[in-house]
Amino acid sequence: MDIFLQQLVNGLVLGSIYALVALGYTMVYGILGLINFAHGDICMIGALTALTVAQTLAAMGLPLPLVLLLSVLAAVLVCIALGVSIERVAYRPLRHAPRLAPLITAIGVSILLQYSAALIWGKQYFSMPELVKPSEIALAGVHLTDLQVFIFILACTVMAGLLWFIRSSRMGRAMRATEQNPEVAGLMGVDVNRVIAFTFLLGSAIGAVAGVMVVLYYGIGHYFMGFMLGLKAFTAAVLGGIGNVAGAMLGGLLLGVIESLAAGYIGDLTGGVLGSNYRDIFAFLVLILVLVFRPSGIMGQHTGDRA
């Protein structure tokens, strides 16, 4: 039983990371109807930026909490700048082009970011200095670290904050108006360009934080880490109903738990025919089933032209 609980905890933490990344996907999709494939790579840039800053500052002997704060700050700033300029350069000129065009550009931007990172940082694996010394919590046979708890709480907080922001703030109202009809929103005095730029700003900032969490949690980063992360987060967003903030959170957690349990029990269930290296099959199998039986995702509304 404690093994099962431990797998559940593993899955929830992994899922929280997916959820953090998925929030960025879903927000941009919700407003623009654009799948920003470069989002996973923005997380990667954030992660590597934080890693570099942390390595440099930790080597200078600064106190670790300060190093952590500064690296998160640096990552967020770099990603915001990156996200907003990508929107300006690669997506805005194509806003009225056929749907396929910005999608292709997004893939292009993703590849561009990956190989720019390969040029800047090189292709090897980097190890993150241990900024937070995770202290262990043992609960009913389950091993937890405070970092894991923090990641879970952070994901929940970001989601709740985002929900509140979109529902209650002035900018949130503008975002919802833009989502429903950009032209009419523009006629009503909403600066559509600014709203969309802000969406990218917010999404990239959350992405940066997600990237930092990944390197903090796993302790390593490399230029290609954004690809699989992005793909999984995208799956999570679709699973939960893309465009729906709470759905992204739910989808992320669900995907994490499915993966974790599949890796843990697939071998026993199939009598050793399939090994734990087949766990991704289960994750994507769930995606296919959801798309077949509920194409709009678990929490998504059926909107016809989207999803």
Place this chain on the structure above:
Amino acid sequence: MLRANVLRAGLSRVIGLVTGVAFAFTLSGCGQDAPPPKPKAEAPKPPAIVTVRIGSASPLTGPQAHIGIDIRNGVQLAIEDANAANVEIGGSKIQFELVAEDDEANPTKATTVAQKLVDAKVAAVVGHFNSGASIPASKIYSDAGIPQISPSSTNPKYTLQGFKTTFRVVAHDDQQGPTLGRFATGNLKAKAIAVIDDSTAYGQGLADAFEATAKAAGAKMVAREHTTDKDNDFKAILTKIKGKKPDLVMFGGIDPQAGPMVKQMAQLGIKAKYIGGDGMQTPNFIKLADKYSEGVMASMPGLPKEKMPGGKAFLEKYKTKFNAEVELFAPMGYDAVMVFIDAMKRAGSTDPAKFLPEVGKTRLDGVIGPIAFDEKGDLVNGPITIYVVKGGKWEPLETVTPGGAAEAKPAEAPMAAPADKPAAAPAAEKK
């Protein structure tokens, strides 16, 4: 949005196709004007300087780049030494030239690189690093008649293909795996063992050989798990393993996985010992696993770097030249070049067709020790050393020579039966 996914796959397929077609053109273009390398020493004017190219193929980018660059540096060092020694073969002065290629630790890229080296008319190739790369590439070298020495590929299959051109200067996994297995059950007295591999030719081969020996020695295999050479979340499989309460975890794989895995083991509160093969016996592993690396053990074919006959001088030379520590296989890369040059000297020719038979007859005292090959091209009596991380450094624990007795533990001698018999050996040798 699913279409997006398909599109992405489709796009990469299109790119692959375009590259493939372009590559095919290059090949057919080269095919016409690239007959099997001409004997370069044929030039009748003795004093002329003849350039002989030596290929080096290893991952120069990617997670394993540090190991691949290490090999290339070893090859480069050997070539510089040979050039400084003014080697004369067949009456002409020879200038050796390095052609280093990046195979990205990727089997597909490895064949491309192999073809590139053949087209560049190299006389011999040192490479590749990964077994998964060396095996597909060896066919291309064999077809071109170019001798290949892998400094590091330990999968037994590499030399079992019947090619006359494949050699290696390390002990293979049917020697390394059983040595690890005997060490785990003998010295460490492991009773319940969990085995993880990274689903590559190297990792799986090593883990299989380990498992067979440990099982035969009476240990219980409580779990056999697989990950991949790209993954870095092992929490799920480690949790599963934790439930089986092993006293030892063996990993067949490379350091980018081994490092984080050891960390995550500690976080999950798994107290079992951790042991692996040469792929993780690197300084990089200690960097990645940080303080959790303490007490981890790994085997490495060959003598400890410092104990190699030419080790000390080599390590110093390497350090001055590259301002870096030897990671793993630089001495093997260096010796591989020396084996080629030695064979060329004995044959009096730099033509692969002429000096290839001489490679098999090598009797050379290299940096790594005495080098001789059996009829398959495997190193005869390659020693294997087991290391442990102590104080943030790999310290040699004990050296085992297959075919000879274990140095430290005489009790193990009966088990250390010759492992230079082919693949079936590990199961067969334990009664």
